[in-house]
Amino acid sequence: MAEYALYAAISVFGNIVERVDLSSSQFDVDATKNFMNTMKAYLIDTEGREGTEGFKVRVQQVRDVAYEIEDVIEEFMLEVPEHFHEHRITKFISDTGHSVKDRMAVRRLSSRMEAIKVKIENIKDMDSFRIFPPEQASSSRGGEQENELVGIEKCYNNLSSNLRYCFLYFCNFPANYFVTRGRLFRLWIAERFIEEEGRNKTKEDVADEYLNELIEKNLVYVYGRRFGVPQPVRDFILDKSELKFFCTVLPRPNGTIPIETSRRLSLHNGFTDSLRSKDLSRVRTLMTFRRDSELKAEELLNKFRLLRVLDFEYSGLQSFPEEVVKLTLLRYLSFRNTNIKKVPRCIKKLHSLEALDLRQTCVKKLPKKILKLQNLLYLLVDQRLGVDEAREGVKLPSGFERLKSLRKLSLVKANEKNRRIIRELGNLIQLRKLGITELETKDGKDLCASIQSMEYLSSLSVTAAYRDDEVGFLYLDHVIKPPPFLRRISLGGHLQDIPQWISSLQSLESICLKGSKLENSPLDALQALPCLVELRLVDAYIGEVLEFKPRCFLELRVLYLQQLDGLQMVSVKTSNTLPKLVRLVFRGFQRLPQFPSRFQQFITEE
Incomplete structure (x- = not known):
């Protein structure tokens, strides 16, 4: 939609005004802002309206100009990328704002914006759009459809x-x-x-x-x-997105939108020969859904300059494409479930990147230069192992605490060689999700201190380090003031008891205990949690009986029990216990434990 293009352009233009000196070319900043806001208001107000043929032509002309404005502003960013790197704004502009390169770029920007204003002046009656009443659109489809x-x-x-x-x-x-x-x-x-x-x-x-x-x-x-x-x-x-030039989906047998005018391109059958001759420079989002081991990323990516979103999940890539680092406006990059083994140092050029997804790849460590990505919000990466095996974390470079904006970080190796990582985590106070593997028992106290500083944390996953093919102990009892918004917890490793602070989590919705091997029933510590919806116990209890007491687990809907070798009976005392249970899964049992007959309809055996 064109109004979205203007919204994005206005936002980016605000960054330009903050970071680049526009005074050298007598650039009228206020007039330009007002001009774009007027166009945006016009397009929002005419959304969905029907009118005369002349009205439709004017609206389409304004839409075309809106996309052109977005192109002009983002091409300017490519000309002076150093102003949008690492938040080094005030000092850098003072030193370089009047450089020859900047002055020439600003003059080109000013000239192109003035040319665009002339185009708008030639579109008649821009301010009279309110006089056109909406009309009923005709439809060739009938009946129930x-x-x-x-x-x-x-x-x-x-x-x-x-x-x-x-x-x-x-x-x-x-x-x-x-x-x-x-x-x-x-x-x-x-x-x-x-x-x-x-x-x-x-x-x-x-x-x-x-x-x-x-x-x-x-x-x-x-x-x-x-x-x-x-x-x-x-x-x-699909019909609406084509009408609004929102997205082109290929293949689309009855599609009518020219690919050259689309801002988003979604390839369901991969990159075809028909695209070789197309101008794809206006595309901002590229997604591919074909699991193609011979994807020619180099040929594909060379056709784009202004991409903001690149999603190659399951694409069959074997290595990190060098062409990606030329896409300096990228905000979202996903190579999830590909065969990529290494992230290049030149990833530092993607200074606008906010989301990097490298989960289920072959990447084992991240380069030091990734610390240059100061806008990064989501760093999701883990190593691909067997289908039923636990995921393995990756090694982070020292100093990653500089990524102050991070909201999600998973999975991180915290083994003995990287003990500093646990302390650095405490400086990432904006984290909402944290995943750690290979945690040594002796580092548990430091992790507890770091967790306490993460006020907004909502998801926590911790797995203990292995010793002699045995999972180690998790020692997480030193959290005095837990994050109040924690909703999901996964703990993998031996536990003497469930940490007391978990029983106080009023927002907790899901908990998974794996390899805990508890001697005492875990239900006693969890039964009063008011929002708990899902409980997973995997090799977490060595006792013979799990007893659900009256008026407990009132919101629980999913109960997953696996590898509880000693379990012989699940006891539910009264009818007001587990009132909302809808799914009960037993996995890895040679013989199912006894369970009340009223729950038989919910049982799934795997």
């Missing part, structure tokens, strides 16, 4: 502007494809569809509200922990 589309259209028209973008974004994914919440949120944030609302609400919180609203309106369906759209909704958003 038409009624269904009318219902979807009505829901769509009632969505806020940003929520429409989030909804249409599902057109990028293939039919019957279900995306995780985290991936969806990171993409929305990188696309700038999400804005923070006040001090106490993060972008992730806003994204969560958006997704829940789409679910409540039956526009998005929930499939376990993933999300997708039914086919009628998908048909609607």
Whole structure:
């Protein structure tokens, strides 16, 4: 949508004004801001309206100019990239703001913006758009299908502007494809569809509200922990996204949008020969969904300059493409589930990068130069092992505490050689998610101190180091004031007892204990948690009986029991215990333990 292009351009222009001296070319900053805001208001107000043919032509002309403005501003950023690196703003501008290079770039920017203003002046009646009343759009579809589309259209028209973008974004994914919440949120944030609302609400919180609203309106369906759209909704958003030049999906048999005008390109069958002759310079988002081991990334990426989002998950890449580091405007980069083995030092050039996903790759350590990525919010990386094996963390360079903006960091090796990592973690106070592997018992106290400083932490995963093929002990009893928003905890390793502070977590929704080998029942420490929805016990208890006491686990819906070799009976005393249980999974049992008959319908044996 063109109004989104202007929103992005206005945001980027604000950064330019802060970081680059525009006075050398008598650049009228205020007039330019007002000009772009007027265009944005016009496009928002005309969204979904029908009018005369002349009205439609004017709206399309303004949309074209909006995309041109975005191109001009981002091409300027490529000309002076040093101003947008590592937040070195005030001193750097003082030293270099009047350099020849900057003056020439600013003059080109000023000249191109003036040419754009002339185009707008030639589009008549820009301020009279309010006189055109909406008309009923005709439809060649009839009967039940038409009624269904009318219902979807009505829901769509009632969505806020940003929520429409989030909804249409599902057109990028293939039919019957279900995306995780985290991936969806990171993409929305990188696309700038999400804005923070006040001090106490993060972008992730806003994204969560958006997704829940789409679910409540039956526009998005929930499939376990993933999300997708039914086919009628998908048909609607594909048509709508083409109409708004929002995205091109290939292959698309009945598609009408010229690829050259699209801002997003989603390749469901990989990079085809038909794209070789196309001008793809306007594309800002590129996603591919074909598991192709012969993907020619070099040939593909050379056709793009202004990419913000690059998602090559499951693409079959064998190495990190050198061409990627030339895409200096990238905010989101995913090579998840590829065969990449090494991250190059020149990744430091991606100074705008906010999300880097290298999970399930062959990467074992990250280069020192990654510390240059001061805008990084999400660093997700782990090594691919066997299907049923635990994931293995990667080695981080010393000094990673400089990445102050990090919100998610997983998985990190914390073995003996990297003991400093545990103390450095305490400086990442913005973390929402933390995953650690190979934690030594003696480092447990330092980790507890670091956890206490993470006020906003909502997800914690800790796995103990192995010794002689045996998982070690986790010693995490020294958390005095735990993060109040912790919702998910996973602990892998021997425990003498469940740490007392876990029993005080009023927001905890899910806990997984793996290899704990507790002698005392873990239920005593967890039974009073008011929000616990999921409990997973994997080789976590060596006793014979698990007893669920009355009026406990009132919100529990999923109970997963695996490798509890000594377990003979699960006791549920009264009917008001486990009132909301809907799934009970037994895995790795040669003989199922005794369990009340009223729960038989929920039992799954694996």
